[in-house]
Amino acid sequence: MDYVTTLKILVIGESGVGKSSIILAFTTGDYNTAFPATIGVDYKMKVMEVNGVKVKLGIWDTAGQERYRTLTSSFYRDAHGAILVYDVSEPKSLAKLQEWVEELQVYSTKKNIVSLVVGNKIDKPRAVTRAQGQEFAQKHRMLFIESSAKTKEGIELAFEELVQKIIETPGLWETGPTNSNIRIGDSEEARRQQQSSCYDYTCTI
Amino acid sequence: MNEEIDEYDIYHQDFTTISEWEVFIARIEEVLNEWRLSKAKIPKGNLEFTKKWIGKSEEIKFQSLNFTLSYHTLECELNTNPLKDNKGVEGGWKPSTQLHNGIWEATKNFMDDEDGSPFPVSHWYGLKQYLMLYPSQPLVEENQIKLVMSSINIAFANIDCAVPFFLKIREHWQQCFLGIYEDSEFKTSFDTIHLKRIPNQCSHLNGLANLFKGKIASPVSLEPVLMSAKFSYELKDLEPFVWRPPSQTNEFLSIDGFDVEKLIELPFGAEKNPIQSALLNVMWPRFLENAVIDSASYSDFDPLMAPTWTITIKLRENINCLLSDLVGKMLDLLDDNHLLMDTLGLSRSLGILNPLHKITEAPITISKLVRAAMGSTSVSEFKGPIPDDLLMSLLYYIFPDAVDDDSHKYPEDLQVEMKQSDQEPKLCSAVKSSPAGGLVRRVSLVAARLLEAGGLPYLAHLWYEFTQELQYRWERRIRVPGVAAGPPGARSCLLHQKLQLLNCCIERAGVEAGAGGREGAGGDSDDEFYDCSEEEGEEETCERPAAAGRQERLDDAVMKNGAPLYIPKTQEPPPRTEDQVAEDAALLEAQGGGARGSALRARLLSASLLSDMEAFKAANPGAELCDFCRWYSPRDWRPEGGGALGERMLLPGNPWSEAWAVARPVPAARQRRLFDEQREAQQLLQWLRARTVAGVAELLLPGVLRAGAARASAAGATGGAGAAGSDTRRVLTAAARELAEAEKAAARAGAARVVLGGAAEGCPLEAAARARLLAAAGGALPPPARREFSLRVRDAGGAGGAGAPHVLRAALRQDLLLAGCFTEAAVLL
Secondary structure, eight states, X not given: OOOSEEEEEEEEESTTSSHHHHHHHHHHSOOOSSOOOOOSEEEEEEEEEETTEEEEEEEEEEOOSGGGHHHHHTTOTTOSEEEEEEETTXXXXXXXXXXXXXXXXXXXXXXXXXXXXXXXXXXXOOOSOHHHHHHHHHHXXXXXXXXXXXXXXXXXXXXXXXXXXXXXXXXXXXXXOOSTTOOOSOHHHHHHHHHHSSSOOOOOX | OOOOOOTTTSOOOOOTTOOHHHXXXXXXXXXXXHTTOXXXXXXXXXXXXXXXXXXXXXXXXXXXEEEEEEEEEEEEOTTOOGGXXXXXXXXXXXXXXXXXXXXXXXXXXXXXXXXXXXXXHHHHHTOXXXXXXXXXXXXXXXXXXXXXXXXXXXHHHHHTBOSOEEEEEBOTTSOEEEEEEEOSSEEXXXXXXXXXXXXXXXXXXXXXXXXXXXXXXXXXOOOOOEEEEEEEEEOTTSGGGOOOOOOOOOGGGSSXXXXXXXXXXXXXXXXXXXXXXXXXXXXXXXXXGGGOXXXXXXXXXXXXXXXXXXEEEEEOSOOOBHHHHHHHHHHHGGGOOSBGGGGXXXXXXXXXXXXXXXXXXXXXXXXXXXXXHTTOSOOOXXXXXXXXXXXXXXXXXXXXXXXXXXXXXXXXXXXXOOOOSSSOOOTTTTSOBOOTTSHHHHHHHHHHHHHHHHHHHHHHHHHHHHHHHHHHHXXXXXXXXXXXXXXXXXXXXXXXXXXXXXXXXXXXXXXXXXXXXXXXXXXXXXXXXXXXXXXXXXXXXXXXXXXXXXXXXXXXXXXXXXXXXXXXXXXXXXXXXXXXHHHHHHHHHTTOSXXXXXXXXXHHTHHHHHHHHHHHHHHSTTOOHHHHHHHHOGGGEEOGGGOEEOGGGGSTTOHHHHHHHHOOOOOGXXXXXXXXXXXXXXXXXXXXXXXXXXXXXXXXXXXXXXXXXXXXXXXXXXXXXXXXXXXXXXXXXXXXXXXXXHHXXXXXXXXXXXXXXXXXXXXXXXXXXXXXXXXXXXXXXXXXXXXXXXXXXXXXXXXXXXXXXXXXXXXXXXXXXXXXXXXXEOOOO
């Protein structure tokens, strides 16, 4: 295990804005002109280096369809970061992002989760100005970036910025690679993790 | 000079006959040199100091004695450069001046204050640096003291030490120190005397003044002696200030007097008085010797007329607090990995060892217990350690709907609190909550108090009855009360989620029973169907006789074939608790990150999609995938030619078209169910029964901690930001620690407030505060618990300003502590 922590990243937004493509571009560097619509949720993993520390990213890709809201929202638990994607060629996808912000507020469990707004598909004819995207991100106090999964523009940077911000947020993440959010049932193991962490475990009330 | 080196000229000396004493002195010198404490080497100038004491130490042996030699100094301000004042040094700055001024300034304080240094000498004499030789065994013999002290004198002189040097003498509990400081002009000696009884001439100020002047034995007349006095009175024993322990009883356990109010009232506060001492200090800060008469027979000191009154409070370091004890007992269980039901020897009969084994024993429920209490004949039931009457009261408190008594009903509207964003941090806010006043809180509190009262068997018995009652409710389709409505939400604690899920099961099973539909829920599971009522669309016409399971029209949309497009009735996705979601996530994650993994995940998750497609086909006969997309995923539908698929839906082998191809037109009502409430409920109940001790504690602690936090907040305790995290136990432990700190702080503050009233500690009291204290003391102050006098005078100043100081400080309780410091000018012949 050569990474210091595992971070859980959610990618959410309307259907067809390019969430899966962004993740594919980031994790493999590939681009498919067409990509089957995600069913439910999908998962990708990548180890990334930020500020000289290696972190493992567990990236949860979600389906954007209304019918999947219940399923996808149950995966928001314990996420460290969220990427909210809209399509710059589709104004409705930005307008709808408001609903996703609310969704995130209701179902995310960490109170200082870091969010990044991504305006995707800047290779296409633009129907949403950069200022509109900025305004949205500013209103919700989120990071903002524009990208193209097709040309890879902004993709790497988007994840770097997000992870950097998460690492800089005190109390949001823990050291010791835990197996995503699954707690190992063996209490010895749990104890050892506690001891190796930054928390002082010696105090017993 | 002849530079040739003759081998006999090489410096040599024979140390074989050196005495142990010489070795001892040499060792002290060696250490002092190493620490660079000679006057030549120590930084000079007017250094700025912080208030933090730092130090270093070395072990030294002499004969059979072990000493610790330590150097203590206030930390220098980082930004002061010792060299910048070099001029100042030449221009008259002398270490002895600094020492003398320090000694003089220190007399403004009293001996019982503290400055944070390990030994009181720095405070008594206003020192910023000192050396201390501390014997591991008390140094009581006069000969030994003299020998060691002369060693110090020699070492001090040999290296021209720049720092006062002290020796701890007498018993360790006696604050007796001898010390010296010497330079070319002055020699200062520090001396302490401790007497267990106060001799007559020292019991009053005039006697002490005579002693002081006799000790100085100045050949020339001195300036008048400056004095200060401080009388201290113990306050904590005064009737209005007497500390009373918080009432804490197990009274709720008594059968006749069971009182839920007593049960839910969590204990809070310290077990013992958090105040070690609370002193009223009456002070006369400065007067001249001839202004006051204080002799054995008469005293001018009238505390009521004293210019300054202050209160000082000393708090106990370690206090046990009641709420923390309660929480701590439950927290201790987190290490116990035995099955809780083993405590009662019930694991086997409950089928916990073998989860597939059917539950053989009939559940004991409230109704059965009631029957038993009424004298029914069925008595083969398990008998736990908690007396029946008490148990019934507790169960009725947790399940108030089981009895016709409205006194403990749950509130109508139970909400899980939203997570706070930027408000001030609340105690234990990192711990997941459950609705305040809800069932989880009640069962957690009852469990915690039973654990305290009767240990693990009581807890196990309660848990047993609790799970049996849940089983009974499941079988009879009676909702669990005091639980927030709706599917499990990840915001609430796991136990609450489990109960929400159980209620979902109960509701669904109830709907089913109400519909009077199928029977044989335990039959072939393949034949289980989801039951939603099977009303057909009203405007059903002859065009598509096969249509079934319509919900409503999708606006005025039509299908590619021109027929109106209907939204079908669908199965809701199954409710999941957070541990189940975590299992799902682990399973999905385990498929790997590649394209193959994605395909497998799509397969695992396509049950819902397939169900929706089948319902859609049933509601919309003749529908195509593009019609389905128009409803389900509008961005993948295009209007061209009455309806077409978007690019990605046309990809060969994409899971959507594959699922569409196999979907049969089946309305939701006749589909295989996605959520099997029978299996779900049975698993859940067995899961609750089969918890380990630690597992149950983990389920109950959030409720206990949140209730404790509410109790602490009500008592005025405030909290910091607890550690949030995904590791439940770590969060619980951190929250418990946070709560314990808050309770301790609140207990101390509360106790201090009783004594202080509105006044601030250590500050001169206003007239009203003085009157309040006097009234509390019954109009007159009791005899002082401690008196302290400080006497000081300076030699007539030489050319350089103020002369050398002489100080005598006396602290009188039952015993007498005299600390003196006298300076002689070196006579230059």
